[in-house]
Amino acid sequence: MKRIFFTTLLLFTFAQAQTKVYDESIDAMKQIREATELAQKTERYVLCQVGGDWCPWCVRFAQFAKNDSVVAPLIEENYVYIHVNYSKGNKNLEAMRFLGNPGRFGYPVFVVLNSEGKPIHIQESESLEENKGYSRKRVEKFLRLWNRKAVEAEVK
Numbered sequence: 497m498k499r500i501f502f503t504t505l506l507l508f509t510f511a512q513a514q515t516k517v518y519d520e521s522i523d524a525m526k527q528i529r530e531a532t533e534l535a536q537k538t539e540r541y542v543l544c545q546v547g548g549d550w551c552p553w554c555v556r557f558a559q560f561a562k563n564d565s566v567v568a569p570l571i572e573e574n575y576v577y578i579h580v581n582y583s584k585g586n587k588n589l590e591a592m593r594f595l596g597n598p599g600r601f602g603y604p605v606f607v608v609l610n611s612e613g614k615p616i617h618i619q620e621s622e623s624l625e626e627n628k629g630y631s632r633k634r635v636e637k638f639l640r641l642w643n644r645k646a647v648e649a650e651v652k
């Protein structure tokens with residue numbers, strides 16, 4: 497029984513380590529410009545997830561965002577979602593400066609850009625975590641509070 501448990505744990509750890517979410521070769525400023533253009537055309541905001549494949553919580557959030565039945569469609573409907581790499585191989589310093597030095601909050605960190613490409617919110621991820629994953633309720637609240645419809649709503 498112990499052997500099965502440790503084998504399963506080892507396979508899970510290996511599989512998570514092999515998951516590639518970020519691309520070190522991408523110029524993050526070009527990535528941000530292209531995402532902003534798409535956001536303008538589709539009337540959405542840009543959601544930048546800043547981090548790297550070296551960060552297990554970064555990979556974990558990417559998987560959660562892709563697979564959660566509430567969060568995935570919420571992101572798709574309201575955001576152009578990109579993974580902005582920050583790693584030893586490519587720190588994307590120009591992008592980090594443009595995004596307001598988001599790494600000061602730890603990783604992953606999320607930066608919401610309006611449809612003009614201006615950073616309007618930096619969200620640390622610790623408050624979105626729950627146990628060994630992410631809280632659907634907290635992530636949903638963050639996404640609903642910072643989407644275009646909410647931010648640009650007419651004040652009545």
